Structures are given as structure tokens and as C-alpha cells.
Amino acid sequence: MVPETWPEKDAAGKGPERSCGQVLEQAAARLRAAGIDGARRDARLLLAAALGIEAAQVMAYPERWISDAQGAEVERMIVRRARHEPVSRILGRREFWGLELHITPETLDPRPDSETLVAAVVARIAARAAPLKILDLGTGSGCLLLALLSELPAAEGLGIDLDPAALAVASENAACLGLAARARFATGDWAEGLGGGWQVIVSNPPYIIGREIEGLSPEVAEFDPRLALDAGPDGLKSYRKIVPQAARILAPKGVLVLEIGAGQGDAVCRLMRQSGLAAIERLADLSGTKRCLVARPG
Numbered sequence: 506m507v508p509e510t511w512p513e514k515d516a517a518g519k520g521p522e523r524s525c526g527q528v529l530e531q532a533a534a535r536l537r538a539a540g541i542d543g544a545r546r547d548a549r550l551l552l553a554a555a556l557g558i559e560a561a562q563v564m565a566y567p568e569r570w571i572s573d574a575q576g577a578e579v580e581r582m583i584v585r586r587a588r589h590e591p592v593s594r595i596l597g598r599r600e601f602w603g604l605e606l607h608i609t610p611e612t613l614d615p616r617p618d619s620e621t622l623v624a625a626v627v628a629r630i631a632a633r634a635a636p637l638k639i640l641d642l643g644t645g646s647g648c649l650l651l652a653l654l655s656e657l658p659a660a661e662g663l664g665i666d667l668d669p670a671a672l673a674v675a676s677e678n679a680a681c682l683g684l685a686a687r688a689r690f691a692t693g694d695w696a697e698g699l700g701g702g703w704q705v706i707v708s709n710p711p712y713i714i715g716r717e718i719e720g721l722s723p724e725v726a727e728f729d730p731r732l733a734l735d736a737g738p739d740g741l742k743s744y745r746k747i748v749p750q751a752a753r754i755l756a757p758k759g760v761l762v763l764e765i766g767a768g769q770g771d772a773v774c775r776l777m778r779q780s781g782l783a784a785i786e787r788l789a790d791l792s793g794t795k796r797c798l799v800a801r802p803g
Contacts, residue, residue, distance in 0.1 A: 523576055524569065524570060525563055525567050525571060526568065528552060528571055529567070532551070532579065532583045533545040535548075536583065536586055536587060539586075547586055549563050551583060555578040555582060556569075556571070556575055589724050590727075591614060591728060593608060593614050594608070599648075601646075602648070606651070607674055607677055608646050609670070609671075609674050610730065611671045612671050612675075613709070613730065613734075615645075618790040618794075620652070621791075622649055622709065623652045623653060626653055626760065626762055627657075629760050633658070634658060635657075635660075637657055638663075638704050638705070639660050639662035639663070639703070639706075640663050641653075641662060641664040642696055642710065642747055643665070643666055643695070643709060643710050644665060644666045644671070644690065646674055646678060647664050647675030649708075651679060651682055654687050654688060660687065663689045664688065664691075665691055665692075665693040665699075666690070668732065669692055672691070675688075694746075695750055696747065696751055697746075697750060700754065701754040703754055704756045707762045708763050708764070709763075710736070710747055711732070711734050711743050712769060713735060713736055713740060714739060714740040715735045715736070715737055715738060718731065740766055740769060741776075744763070744773050748773070749776075749779075751780075752781055759801065761798075761799070761800045762797060762799050763798045765795070765796065765798055767794050773798055774787075777798070781803045782800040782801065782802060783800065783803035784799075784801045785798060786799040
């Protein structure tokens with residue numbers, strides 16, 4: 506039977522000695538019992554974080570002894586993961602496009618699928634050293650904007666978000682990555698009130714139908730901010746505002762790149778055409794789902 510916690514201390518207050526390998530096996534078993542996919546991987550990552558070592562060292566030195574304080578920290582993390590809180594939320598960081606980003610409860614947890622947008626933009630920039638203007642609508646942690654700035658050394662960007670707390674996180678990430686001089690962040694309602702001339706506009710807006718959020722995995726439904734998920738009764742609320750606004754301020758040879766939900770391509774393409782955008786492409790993410798729309802002015 507899987508223990509719910511680590512072994513208790515004895516009457517003298519001394520806890521049993523535990524090796525890294527023993528704790529890993531116990532933690533992985535507890536996570537499997539809680540229905541966590543990739544339980545051993547997650548246990549290894551959390552154990553490494555608690556010990557302040559690389560994940561590979563957990564496997565390389567299973568005989569390493571763990572102190573009571575370290576065991577308590579592992580316990581705290583495993584309890585949280587067993588409740589389906591994502592590892593990235595527990596650690597407060599997520600790797601995206603090779604960049605380590607700080608995330609908080611106010612920011613969406615960036616997914617690898619969103620890297621499709623970054624790749625789409627970079628592939629369509631003929632001169633990467635050009636002084637481009639990039640606009641990121643609904644910037645959250647700043648992941649899209651900062652990934653693009655890391656690839657385009659002469660570009661400058663503006664990230665817009667409704668939530669000041671999210672903007673604070675994005676600003677912190679820009680500073681930590683050495684990109685603060687080229688990244689600005691401001692509160693706003695998508696592109697409302699902004700002037701034109703943007704060569705690149707990107708956005709990963711909310712696109713989940715409101716009533717379907719509770720049916721998502723607990724990692725998403727319970728831990729991502731609802732503001733970043735809920736797109737109204739048909740999932741298109743955000744696009745109805747973003748697409749015409751972006752079409753108005755996009756430079757003549759600029760590119761608009763949007764993340765979409767599964768099955769939303771036709772509807773968002775119609776909105777793009779109605780706003781005068783053309784040359785629309787649909788790009789798939791790593792799973793083969795059409796995840797990204799690319800459009801240019803007509």
C-alpha cells in the first residue's frame with residue numbers, strides 16, 4: 506500500500522534516514538496512485554528542485570541521503586502535485602522556446618504548442634536583423650514576445666494585457682532575460698487605442714467555450730487563470746475583437762499570427778477575411794492539431 510506521507514519521526518524526534526532513490530520511488534508511487542500521468546518524471550523533477558540539484562543527478566546518485574528539512578520540502582511539493590497542480594506551477598517556472606520564464610497564478614502556463622506561433626513568425630521574417638515592431642496581445646508571462654525578441658535582435662515589442670499582475674510578471678521575465686530594453690508592457694483591452702505600423706502581431710487569446718472549462722484537466726481548469734481561458738459561449742469572443750483591431754494597425758507587409766483552439770479554424774478565417782486580411786495559412790502544432798493561423802493584409 507502506498508504511504509500517504511513519509512514515515513513519521515520516532516519518540517525521540519529522529520526521522521528515519523532516507524536515500525534519494527527511496528524517496529523517488531515513494532513519491533512516484535504516490536503520484537501514480539493519484540492518477541498523475543508521468544508520475545516518475547514529475548517526482549524526479551520535484552525531488553531535484555527540493556534538493557537544489559539537476560534532475561539527472563537524482564538518477565545518478567540514488568544513494569544520496571536526504572535531510573529532514575529536504576524531506577519536508579519534497580513532501581510539500583508531492584502533496585501539491587497529487588492534487589493535480591502542475592509541476593511548473595509548483596516550481597514557479599516554465600521553459601518556453603529555450604527560455605526560463607517565471608509564472609504565477611495570474612499568468613497562463615505556456616505550453617509547447619504555443620511555440621508554433623514563434624516558429625511561424627521567425628520563418629516569415631526575411632531579415633532577422635531588421636528593426637521590427639512586434640505587438641503581443643494578451644501577453645501573460647510575456648512568453649511569445651520575449652521568445653521573438655530573443656530571435657530578432659533589432660526588434661522591439663509591446664505586450665498588452667488586462668491584468669496588471671500578469672504584466673508585472675512579464676516585465677520581470679524581460680529583465681531576467683536581458684530583454685527589458687526592447688520590451689515594453691502596458692495595460693489594455695487588446696489593441697484598442699493603439700496606432701498602426703506593427704510588422705508583427707501575435708496573440709494566444711482565450712479560446713475555450715466557457716461551459717467547457719470545468720471539463721478540462723484539473724491542471725488547466727483549476728490552476729490556469731479563467732481570464733486566460735474563457736472565450737464566451739462559442740469560443741470566439743476574443744477573436745471578434747482582436748481580428749478587426751489587428752487588421753487596422755497591421756503594417757502593409759506585416760503578419761498576424763493567432764493561436765486557435767481545435768476546430769476553430771474556419772470561423773476565425775471568416776473573421777479574418779471580413780476584416781480584409783488574406784494569404785491565410787493554417788499551421789499544425791506538435792500533435793498535428795491546426796493550432797496557428799497566419800494572415801497578411803489583403
